[in-house]
Amino acid sequence: MQEQSDPLPASTSRAVRLDAFGGPEVLAVRDVPTPQAGAGQIRVRVAASGLNPMDWIMTADAETATRFGLRLPAGFGTDYAGAVDQVGAGVAGFALGDRVFGGALSRAVADHVVVDVPGHIATGVAHHTPDGVDDRTAATLAIAGSTAAAAIAVLDLGPDDTVLIGGAGGGVGVFAVQLARLAGARVIGTGSATSSGFLTGIGAEPVAYGEGLADRVRALAPGGVTAALDLHGTETVHTARTLGVPDGRICAIATQVDGVRPANGANAAPGALEEIARLVAAGRLRVPIAATFPIEQIRAAVELQVGRHVRGKVVVNL
Structure with missing residues (x-):
C-alpha cells in the first residue's frame, strides 16, 4: 500500500x-x-x-x-x-x-x-x-479494559462464585465488576461510604473498606467468598486470606504478594480488548x-x- x-x-x-x-x-x-x-x-x-x-x-x-x-x-x-x-x-x-x-x-x-x-x-x-x-x-x-480482562481470566469466575473486588469503583474496577457479573459471579466491591450508590449501579454489592472489612464481608456473604481481586494495595488480599480464600483464587494488580497471582494488561488474552469494545457497543458493558x-x-x-x-x-x- x-x-x-x-x-x-x-x-x-x-x-x-x-x-x-x-x-x-x-x-x-x-x-x-x-x-x-x-x-x-x-x-x-x-x-x-x-x-x-x-x-x-x-x-x-x-x-x-x-x-x-x-x-x-x-x-x-x-x-x-x-x-x-x-x-x-x-x-x-x-x-x-x-x-x-x-x-x-x-x-x-x-x-x-x-x-x-x-x-x-x-x-x-x-x-x-x-x-x-x-x-x-x-x-x-485499552489499559483498564485489558487489565480487568486479564485479572478476571486469572480468577476463572463462574456462576458459583462470590468474588470480593477491592477498589471496585476505580478505572479498572468498573470493568472488572461488570466482567465478573457477565461471567455469572456475585460481586462484593469495596469502596468509600459515599460510593455505595455508584457501586450498586455497576452491579456490585458495596462494602466499606478499612478496619473490620472481613467481618462486614462475612455479614454480606455468610456462605463465604470464593475469589478475590485487589486493585489497590493489599487490604483485599489479606482480607480474602482471613476469609479462607486460597491463594490460587486471589489476584492483585497493584502490588506483588508472595503466593498471589499478579495480572496486567500485557497478559490479556488475544482478542480480549476487542471483545470488551463489542460488549460496550452492544450495551452490555458501561x-x-x-x-x-x-x-x-x-x-x-x-x-x-x-x-x-x-x-x-x-x-x-x-
Missing part, C-alpha cells in the same frame, strides 16, 4: 510534554513537530485520551520512569481514540478515516500519535473502534466517565486522577 495522508497536514501540533519528572505541575502543553507515519505505521488524529494511574506513577520520578524506558523530554498518557489520518507504506487493515483506539506508552495526550501495525503498548497499538462506541468511551478501554477536561487543563485532570477517589474514568478531550 502506498503512503496515504490527509492533504496539507499542519507542521506542528499540540502534545503534553515533561521537561522534568514529577507531579502534575511539570505537565505542559507544547507545540511540537507533527509526527509522520513511516513504513508499517499509521498516524492517528487523537480525539480523546483516557487517563490511568500508571500515567502519573511512571512519570513521578526518574527511577520509575527509567524502568518504563522513558527519557526526557517525555510525553504523557497512554490510552487514546481517534481516526487514522496517515497510513505508511506496507500497512494492511487500516485506511484513512478509520476510527481506532488503543495505547501508546506515555505519548497519547497529543493531537497526533504514530503507532506500529501490528504493534504493542511500547510502540503503540491500534484497534478498530466498533460502531456505537464514541471516542471518549473508546479512549478509556463505562462511567467521571470527568472530562480540555487538553489545556491537563494539570487539573491529573490532579483529580492522583487523588485516587475518582469513580470511573477521567478523559482529556483534544
Whole structure:
C-alpha cells in the first residue's frame, strides 16, 4: 500500500510534554513537530485520551520512569481514540478515516500519535473502534479494559462464585465488576461510604473498606467468598486470606504478594480488548466517565486522577 495522508497536514501540533519528572505541575502543553507515519505505521488524529494511574506513577520520578524506558523530554498518557489520518507504506487493515483506539506508552495526550501495525503498548497499538462506541468511551478501554480482562481470566469466575473486588469503583474496577457479573459471579466491591450508590449501579454489592472489612464481608456473604481481586494495595488480599480464600483464587494488580497471582494488561488474552469494545457497543458493558477536561487543563485532570477517589474514568478531550 502506498503512503496515504490527509492533504496539507499542519507542521506542528499540540502534545503534553515533561521537561522534568514529577507531579502534575511539570505537565505542559507544547507545540511540537507533527509526527509522520513511516513504513508499517499509521498516524492517528487523537480525539480523546483516557487517563490511568500508571500515567502519573511512571512519570513521578526518574527511577520509575527509567524502568518504563522513558527519557526526557517525555510525553504523557497512554490510552487514546481517534481516526487514522496517515497510513505508511506496507500497512494492511487500516485506511484513512478509520476510527481506532488503543495505547501508546506515555505519548497519547497529543493531537497526533504514530503507532506500529501490528504493534504493542511500547510502540503503540491500534484497534478498530466498533460502531456505537464514541471516542471518549473508546479512549478509556485499552489499559483498564485489558487489565480487568486479564485479572478476571486469572480468577476463572463462574456462576458459583462470590468474588470480593477491592477498589471496585476505580478505572479498572468498573470493568472488572461488570466482567465478573457477565461471567455469572456475585460481586462484593469495596469502596468509600459515599460510593455505595455508584457501586450498586455497576452491579456490585458495596462494602466499606478499612478496619473490620472481613467481618462486614462475612455479614454480606455468610456462605463465604470464593475469589478475590485487589486493585489497590493489599487490604483485599489479606482480607480474602482471613476469609479462607486460597491463594490460587486471589489476584492483585497493584502490588506483588508472595503466593498471589499478579495480572496486567500485557497478559490479556488475544482478542480480549476487542471483545470488551463489542460488549460496550452492544450495551452490555458501561463505562462511567467521571470527568472530562480540555487538553489545556491537563494539570487539573491529573490532579483529580492522583487523588485516587475518582469513580470511573477521567478523559482529556483534544
